[in-house]
Amino acid sequence: MLVVIDTNILVSALWSRNSNPAKIVSMILRGVLVPCFDYRIITEYREVLKRPGFGFSEGEINSLLGWFESNGHSVVAKPSDIDFTDEADKMFYEVAKHCGAVLITGNLKHFPKDRKILNAADFLKEYADGF
Numbered sequence: 001m002l003v004v005i006d007t008n009i010l011v012s013a014l015w016s017r018n019s020n021p022a023k024i025v026s027m028i029l030r031g032v033l034v035p036c037f038d039y040r041i042i043t044e045y046r047e048v049l050k051r052p053g054f055g056f057s058e059g060e061i062n063s064l065l066g067w068f069e070s071n072g073h074s075v076v077a078k079p080s081d082i083d084f085t086d087e088a089d090k091m092f093y094e095v096a097k098h099c100g101a102v103l104i105t106g107n108l109k110h111f112p113k114d115r116k117i118l119n120a121a122d123f124l125k126e127y128a129d130g131f
Contacts, residue, residue, distance in 0.1 A: 001127065002073060002101035003033045004041070006092050007048050009104050009120060014049075014056065020120035023128070024104060028068075035072035036099040040091040042069065075099060086110055093117075102127070 005024065013025035027033045037045075042065055048054075049061045077091070077098035084090045089110045096103035096116065103117045111117045118126065 001033050002036050002099045003028070003123075004036050004092050004096040004099070004101045004103045006089070006103070006105035006107065007041075007044055008106040010045055011048060011054065012106065012120075014054075020124055021104075021106075023124060024120055027128075028072075031071070035068050036075060036095050036101045037068065037072055038075055038077055038091065038095050041095060044088070044091075073099060082112060084110065 003024070005021075005028075009021045009024065012019055012021035014022075016022060024033065028035050045065055045068075046061060049056050049064075050058075075095060075098050077094040080090060080094050080097065082090070082093070084093070089105075089107070092103055092105065093111060095101070101116070102123060103111065103114075104120055104123050105111060105117065106119060108117065108119055
């Protein structure tokens with residue numbers, strides 16, 4: 001199954017190893033889920049994870065994002081005409097729509113209502129039993 005994970009899901013997964021976001025990232029790393037992304041998403045992941053407050057080393061960041069780039073699905077998504085309150089969220093929506101992927105985010109209110117845009121808990125409830 002193809003998924004797009006918002007940056008807040010990735011950060012939450014790395015900070016809290018037993019959280020729902022961590023379960024999702026674990027499913028990605030085990031090959032159960034396939035991450036979809038474009039260069040903008042990888043760039044944002046890298047910029048956010050490099051923030052000093054998070055304490056992730058350059059090696060850890062490169063290893064994780066290198067894995068995503070080697071094992072995930074990189075695309076060039078078509079721009080969306082939908083207006084977003086936070087334009088930084090638009091890229092996640094565009095990539096998810098392009099791939100037909102489920103978008104997993106901690107900020108549902110930032111996205112249009114769509115059955116394929118879920119928070120981590122709802123994603124696990126709806127899909128995890130099938131894996």
